Amino acid sequence: MAGGDGRGLSTSEDHVDHYVVLGLPSGEEGSKLSLKEIEKAYRNQSRHRHPDKRPDDPNATADFQLLTSSFEVLRDETTRSSFDAKLRSRREKVLRNSFQDTKRRKMATDLQDRERAAASVDPSEEVQWKERMKAQELKNEIADFKARRAKKASEQISGKQKKEEKLGASLDKGRMLKVSWDRSAGDYDVAKLRENFERFGSVEDVVIRSKTSKNRASAIIVMTSREAMIRAAQSMGGHIANPLLVLPLEPIVPNFSSNSSVNQGESEFSNVVGAGFEAYEAFVMKKLQEVNVCSLH
Known part of the structure; x- marks a missing residue:
């Protein structure tokens, strides 16, 4: 583009800065200009750059067409927003290239310094x-x-x-059950365990414990009440065919305040603590042995 009014810009669409074409500041400052300021700039530039005002300039018509085109871009909110985004992208690219050039120059300088130092060592x-x-x-x-x-x-x-x-x-251990199973006979996840124990009452939480063996796994079941825990222990703890070994985390001891209560206690808790109320760990071993014998038959 010839002449001072042309701003020395390329007419390629990818390189035109429409703000500069209208004689306006570009970049972030240009993006904040109002439509009235853009219209005013266009009118001022039109008076000076109209082809009738520049009869001896062979590029006058092309320059005025570019001026009009730039004004049309900036007066429309959608096209102006797109152009502002493109300008930001250009500036960021320039900054990146500048940073890379600075970094390359520093690397070259450092290399020269090392080479000079090496020459004297x-x-x-x-x-x-x-x-x-x-x-x-x-x-x-x-x-x-x-x-x-x-x-x-x-x-x-x-x-x-x-x-x-x-x-x-x-949590109250009186509401908690320890559950273990042989993984070779079938495995359990949180959802499956919750489904099994919700038959006896609401389940507050299920935690699969860290695996310590390839063949066995265990979990902690937390019932919302002690009564629900006892129901689950009674129902699931007394059946050898049951693949889950279910035991209360805190062994249940019945109340023997009278003869009748002794009989009732034996009936109510025999499935949970075992005949003769063996020690807790001994009962666990007995249950495991029973499961193994049953699986052999």
Whole structure:
């Protein structure tokens, strides 16, 4: 584009700054201009750049057409918004290129400095220095790798442990059942365990415990009431064919205040604590043996 009015701009659409064409500030400042300010700039430029005012300029018509085209872009809210976004993209690209150029220049300067320093250093000392630097870098990488592995392992374990610790600290053990099963005979997830125990009352929570064996798994079932826990223990704890070994987390001891209560207690809790009220761990072993014998037959 010829002449001072042309602003020295390329007429390629991808490179035209419509704000500059109208003699307006560009960039963020231009995006804040009102429509009235844009219209005023267009009228002023039209008076000076109309072809009738520049009969000797062969580019006058093309320049005025560009002026009109730029005004049409900026007067429409949609096209102006799109153009503002394009300008921002251009500025960001320029900044990135500038940053990269600065970085490249710095790298070149650093390289020259190292080369000058190396020229004044004894070759044997330089080799030793490089070896020490490589050894230190390798040591740092190994330490960083070990730290990442330890952190990942800790995060995987801590999630389950924290939930189990929270259950043990905040909930009444009198409402909790320990459930274990042989995984080879079928596995259980939270939903399946909840479905099994909701037959006896509302289930507050189910926590699958961290796996300690390939063949066996266990979980903690928290019932909303002690009565629901007793019903579940009675119904599921007394059947050898049941694949789940169900035991209260806190062994139930019946009340023997009278002869009648003894009989009632034996009837009510015999399925839970076993004949003769054996020690808790002994009863667990007995149940496991019964399950194994049943599976053999």
